[in-house]
Amino acid sequence: MIDWCGGKGHLGRLLARQWKVAVTTVDSDPALCADGRDLAARAGVEQDFVVADATLPDTCLDRGQHAVALHACGHLHRALVARAAPSGLGALDVVPCCYHLGIEGNYRTLSRPLLTAVSGDDARMAVTEAVTAAPRQLRQRDREMAWKLGFDTWRRLHDDSDGYRRFRPVPAAWSRGSFGEFMQLMARREKVAVPAASDMDELERRGWQRQREVMRLSIVRHAFRRPLEVWLALDLAVRLEDDGYAVQLRRFCERRLTPRNLLISARLR
Numbered sequence: 001m002i003d004w005c006g007g008k009g010h011l012g013r014l015l016a017r018q019w020k021v022a023v024t025t026v027d028s029d030p031a032l033c034a035d036g037r038d039l040a041a042r043a044g045v046e047q048d049f050v051v052a053d054a055t056l057p058d059t060c061l062d063r064g065q066h067a068v069a070l071h072a073c074g075h076l077h078r079a080l081v082a083r084a085a086p087s088g089l090g091a092l093d094v095v096p097c098c099y100h101l102g103i104e105g106n107y108r109t110l111s112r113p114l115l116t117a118v119s120g121d122d123a124r125m126a127v128t129e130a131v132t133a134a135p136r137q138l139r140q141r142d143r144e145m146a147w148k149l150g151f152d153t154w155r156r157l158h159d160d161s162d163g164y165r166r167f168r169p170v171p172a173a174w175s176r177g178s179f180g181e182f183m184q185l186m187a188r189r190e191k192v193a194v195p196a197a198s199d200m201d202e203l204e205r206r207g208w209q210r211q212r213e214v215m216r217l218s219i220v221r222h223a224f225r226r227p228l229e230v231w232l233a234l235d236l237a238v239r240l241e242d243d244g245y246a247v248q249l250r251r252f253c254e255r256r257l258t259p260r261n262l263l264i265s266a267r268l269r
């Protein structure tokens with residue numbers, strides 16, 4: 001059995017123990033593989049680790065094998081699905097994640113040609129929701145968003161522009177102090193004048209106002225989130241069907257445990 005992009009091999013270790021099978025976990029991170037080896041030795045299971053790049057065409061996949069991939073990101077699960085039939089895999093169980101990763105330009109379907117264009121940003125929408133975040137993390141996220149929008153309001157006044165410009169990542173620690181400190185750090189980094197202390201309250205208020213608007217608009221986006229995710233998963237499923245597998249697509253757990261809960265199971269016919 002192959003545990004594709006398995007990290008420390010938690011899934012592989014579980015299957016090796018429960019199903020009494022030999023498992024090879026493949027991952028590109030040597031430190032994760034080293035930890036995984038220790039965990040496997042302690043658990044006394046037959047599991048080895050191969051440090052390899054799963055996107056390369058010669059990464060180990062053998063005829064008749066069963067491959068599992070839990071939360072393998074976009075290019076990593078697509079590499080497995082595309083190589084399944086040519087490698088002669090007997091079975092696959094794939095739980096996709098981060099569909100947008102590895103997309104350059106528009107999404108290139110693995111099954112049928114697409115009549116419309118799905119960009120990497122569109123595919124990212126399939127995985128943007130906060131289901132497992134704690135209330136404290138949600139409050140922090142809201143505040144980061146509001147403060148960035150407060151800064152954006154100020155930058156637009158300063159630049160006399162009215163388009164939103166993307167930010168380089170903002171260190172999380174910057175939003176743990178006061179709004180005034182945040183604005184000073186951002187203004188220096190983005191090379192705009194620091195607002196006067198007397199303007200800060202109004203800029204913060206406008207940031208929060210825009211944050212609420214953005215959240216209301218995102219309700220519309222979220223209506224399309226799950227259908228888009230299911231469509232992306234169906235593209236993988238149809239490719240496997242075309243390649244000679246009997247395929248099932250189903251939800252394997254509640255979304256509060258993990259929102260990436262679609263499982264594609266394929267068995268060579």
Ligand SMILES: C[S@@+](CC[C@H](N)C(=O)[O-])C[C@H]1O[C@@H](n2cnc3c(N)ncnc32)[C@H](O)[C@@H]1O
Pocket residue numbers: 004005006007008009010011026027028029032052053054055069070071072073076097
């Ligand atoms: C989201 S984690 C999933 C890990 C594991 N399957 C699990 O559920 O705990 C994705 C894994 O892919 C690995 N990875 C990233 N790029 C890779 C590549 N090009 N080839 C192989 N593994 C890769 C990362 O090191 C990471 O362990």
